[in-house]
Amino acid sequence: MTVNEASSTTYMKGTSSTSASALTKGDRVLVLGTTSVLGASSGTTITATQVIVQPDLVGQLPANYTEGSGTIVSGTAADNATEAALAAYPWGVVDRVVQLSNGEYEVHNITVKWPHHIFVTQDFKVVGANSKMPQ
Template sequence: MVPFQRGAPSASKQVGQIPANYTEGAGTIVSGTTANKATEAALAAYPGGVVDRVVQLSSGEYEAHNVGVNWPHHIFVNQDFTVVGAE
């Protein structure tokens, strides 16, 4: 867990696989069971934050938008609801 400190910048980094052609802000917001499964996977891998939305990307993967922590801000989950990367 990475504790959040208001106003404290964190180092930018990436781990795992970021979907090809990923563009922040692109995709379609999903809800219901799909969003719940993606959120559960994201928070199991990176606990301590709050996912405020889940977006399906053009690749079919999902981006969980994680707030309340310095890092990671975007957690990428594949179609099997397995975390594959973060930034």
């Protein structure tokens, strides 16, 4: 696959604007743009409209966090945790909220943009996020 940069390509690192020069080899990125297929031997080319560097972690994970642990919640607690998560990361689509053993919440974001898990305290303050996708 080939990624072409256009003069209008924008770059983001987490939720902040950045430049192409801020990217380093090995960065995990999400490239949004238009594609064209050049043939079986040439592959696919994406003309990037946006490049988003995806950090592994921002903030902190709850102590003793284990992915897949906790209890799915609904109602007011889930609504409040979702509202807090979407205020911090407004492009999200949430499919579930899990209450962890320490009372905090993991808000599960299923959109293509980072992050995948958003961690919210018992009083509905965002304290961290990570991009770990399930294996």
